[in-house]
Amino acid sequence: MGEIKVEDLKKVAGSFATGVTIITFKVGNNVIHGMTASSFVSVSFSPPLVSFSVDIKAKLFDQLEEGKEFGISILSKNQKHLSNHFAGYPDKDEEIVFDESKGFPLIKNSLAWYVVKATKIIPAGDHKMVLCNIEKLGRDPKKQPLLYYSGKYL
Secondary structure, three states, X not given: OOOOOHHHHHHHHOOOOEEOEEEEEEEOOOEEEEXXXXXXXXXXXXXXXXXXXXXXXXXXXXXOOOXXXXXXXXXXXXXXXXXXXXXXXXXXXXXXXXXXXXXXXXEOOOOEEEEEEEEEEEEEOOEEEEEEEEEEEEEOOOOOEOEEXXXXXX
């Protein structure tokens, strides 16, 4: 078999519909930052583990360390604008509202959420995979997910 081209890999990987998450984290004096991620997966029920991947060129990359807490907000179908904002296409007039009632900044009105602690950071090519213990979680059963497929929101 010949060399796999990045463009082909992106097309094939993009044929898998995913939910959209925002990974939130604190920097310095509790300044909140975030990153859109569709590379999120539930890993284990016992112990409760999830994982997300971060491109080595992402701003979040330098913040990765074992023991650090992160928030993971699974976006609802009306939060496409937030996905775009944290993917590097901010609307300067957009006010981002965080919900800190769960003990860590999460996207307000998301479909579901986790507060996690990074337990292992695994090199994975041009990304690092972050394996996390789930500390808290919740879901709003009335909301529907924002889905991403083949480079577009569904």
